[in-house]
Amino acid sequence: MINIFKSKLAFASLIxxxxxxxxxxxxxxxxxxxxxxxxxxxxxxxEDGLSQRAINKKKEVExxxxxxxxxxxxxxxxxxxxxxxxxxxxxxxxxxxxxxNWDFSKPEYGVDNSFKELLEKLGFYQKKFKVLVxxxxxxxxxxxxxxxxxxxxxxxxxxxxxxxxxxxxxxxxLLEDFFRSESGLIRRRLVTKNFNEIVGSQIDKTKNxxxxxDMLKSYDEGLKKGFSFQEQFEMTxxxxxxxxxxxxxxxxYFKLLGxxxxxxxxxxxxxxxxxxYPSPQMQIKWLSPEKKVL
Amino acid sequence: xxxxxxxxxxxxxxxxxxxxxxxKVVGLFYFKPIIGHVHQSAEKTSASMTAIQCSHPVKVIESxxxxxxxxxxxxxxxxxxxxxxxxxxxxxxxDCFQGRYPHFFDxxxxxxxxxxxxxxxxxxxxxxxxxxx
Numbered sequence: 001m002i003n004i005f006k007s008k009l010a011f012a013s014l015i016x017x018x019x020x021x022x023x024x025x026x027x028x029x030x031x032x033x034x035x036x037x038x039x040x041x042x043x044x045x046x047e048d049g050l051s052q053r054a055i056n057k058k059k060e061v062e063x064x065x066x067x068x069x070x071x072x073x074x075x076x077x078x079x080x081x082x083x084x085x086x087x088x089x090x091x092x093x094x095x096x097x098x099x100x101n102w103d104f105s106k107p108e109y110g111v112d113n114s115f116k117e118l119l120e121k122l123g124f125y126q127k128k129f130k131v132l133v134x135x136x137x138x139x140x141x142x143x144x145x146x147x148x149x150x151x152x153x154x155x156x157x158x159x160x161x162x163x164x165x166x167x168x169x170x171x172x173x174l175l176e177d178f179f180r181s182e183s184g185l186i187r188r189r190l191v192t193k194n195f196n197e198i199v200g201s202q203i204d205k206t207k208n209x210x211x212x213x214d215m216l217k218s219y220d221e222g223l224k225k226g227f228s229f230q231e232q233f234e235m236t237x238x239x240x241x242x243x244x245x246x247x248x249x250x251x252x253y254f255k256l257l258g259x260x261x262x263x264x265x266x267x268x269x270x271x272x273x274x275x276x277y278p279s280p281q282m283q284i285k286w287l288s289p290e291k292k293v294l
Numbered sequence: 295x296x297x298x299x300x301x302x303x304x305x306x307x308x309x310x311x312x313x314x315x316x317x318k319v320v321g322l323f324y325f326k327p328i329i330g331h332v333h334q335s336a337e338k339t340s341a342s343m344t345a346i347q348c349s350h351p352v353k354v355i356e357s358x359x360x361x362x363x364x365x366x367x368x369x370x371x372x373x374x375x376x377x378x379x380x381x382x383x384x385x386x387x388x389d390c391f392q393g394r395y396p397h398f399f400d401x402x403x404x405x406x407x408x409x410x411x412x413x414x415x416x417x418x419x420x421x422x423x424x425x426x427x
Contacts (some may be wrong), residue, residue: 057385071394087391090415091327095412102418105339112422125427131420152419173359217421241407 046126047230073214081199085187086147090221093132093144093152101135106157109133114167117172121249122175122242131174133157140273140280142223143177143186151181152225162270163263169256172239172249190215190222226276236283257283320354323367323383328391328410334378338417344357345413348390352356352383382416 042051079087097103119127132153137158144152153174160170178187192214198207227235243250261280264270265288274280346352347379353370360368366377393398404412 026316074394077395078398079391081390083394090412093406093415094404094411097414103411109420112420116422116424117424120423125424127422127424129422131422132415132418132421203401204419205401215404244382 003154020057035194045148055133076203078198078201078203081196082147084195084199085145086150088219089144089146089152092216095216096220097137100130100139102132104135106133106135107169109160110154110167111170111174115171118171118175119178120248121246124178129178131151131155133160136201137162139223139268140270140276141173143181144219144223145181145187151178151186153177162267163259164259165256168252169259172253172256174240176235176244179242180227180231183234183238185227186222189225190218192218224276227278229278229282232278232283233286236286240287254287256283257287302388307408317357318356320356320367321385323352323354323385324387325350325352325378326384327413327416329409330382330416331410331413332371332377332378333370333375336362336368336375336377337357338379340373340377342410342413344371345409346371348392349387354377354383381421 030230044050046052078084093100093102103241104213115129115131128150130146130150132152134154134156135158136156138156139154140156140159142154144154146152155170155173163169165173194211194214198211240250243253257280260273261284264273265282276292298416303423312390325346325348328348332346333340334343334386350371352367354367355370355375357368362368365380367383369376375414
């Protein structure tokens with residue numbers, strides 16, 4: 001009996017460490033598995049809302065991955081249409097900084113507040129613009145497209161001074177340009193044949209360089225080309241319809257056109273103005289009430 | 295003699311302490327426009343000390359010795375200390391044009407004078423923003 005017990009004990013002592021050893025390794029593996037395998041604690045996780053959080057996290061990571069892929073793909077692309085307009089306008093202004101002569105010290109004219117008040121009076125809210133004063137008589141005024149409607153208005157200081165324009169009168173001229181831009185006329189005049197092909201496409205160095213050259217040329221021509229009678233008529237009618245509700249503003253605009261008409265007729269330096277903006281005299285006629293024959 | 299030396303040492307240490315405590319770093323901000331200038335004085339037309347690109351980190355400093363108008367910030371950029379308009383600074387890293395289209399922007403090969411003018415452009419703009427209805 002004792003012998004049997006001894007032999008069992010010996011066997012057990014031999015087996016136990018092996019069992020214990022195998023058990024301990026399995027246990028750690030199991031622990032690890034438990035940590036990794038959410039199924040084993042699914043109920044607890046569900047109760048804590050952790051499984052939902054894990055799903056959300058997974059979705060978030062996937063979203064981020066998609067966005068990251070988009071960003072890295074975009075790095076090799078040319079700008080989108082909106083970004084391209086904003087960029088091109090500034091590129092043109094930088095490339096022509098010396099000719100347009102906008103980098104000079106000048107006093108605050110208060111045009112910003114005057115134009116802001118005018119737009120708000122007419123009901124144009126949440127609009128953002130930039131005005132750049134040029135120290136050259138070469139370009140009288142103009143508007144260039146910006147990104148997301150943030151257009152850049154150009155106005156010549158020698159022109160403002162020669163005409164002795166008030167803040168409100170300057171704002172009226174800016175308003176004309178604002179309507180031109182709102183109707184899409186400015187972008188249509190500047191766009192080149194390959195514009196739509198280039199924007200948002202894969203970068204091609206030669207194509208891009210040619211495109212930029214063409215666009216700079218188009219901007220240059222666009223600022224000097226002027227507008228047709230039809231375009232002027234449409235814009236003047238728009239001014240009329242917006243300003244009619246404010247007789248003081250309408251009168252200022254009407255008088256301004258008379259002022260420009262008189263000034264450009266007697267000044268050779270500004271004769272080109274009538275060619276570009278035809279014509280103050282016609283605009284006055286379009287604005288004047290029709291004479292009724294009794 | 296010893297007393298005089300001690301007073302001199304003490305007073306200089308007090309001055310040094312004042313200089314140190316006088317200044318405060320308000321925070322780290324990021325430059326928003328494509329390119330811009332760190333100005334010598336708080337004026338749009340003042341000379342440029344250095345030009346920086348969008349997303350460049352800018353340390354804004356407050357010092358009793360430097361009085362600036364509310365539109366301007368006294369800043370430290372690398373080894374330069376100058377002025378930048380507050381509207382050009384963002385608390386978070388901005389989404390920059392050259393960051394979105396790095397290859398396109400690099401392909402422009404802008405020279406130094408063009409980079410300079412690009413920065414000046416933002417100084418010369420008169421900004422108009424109508425209110426929210």
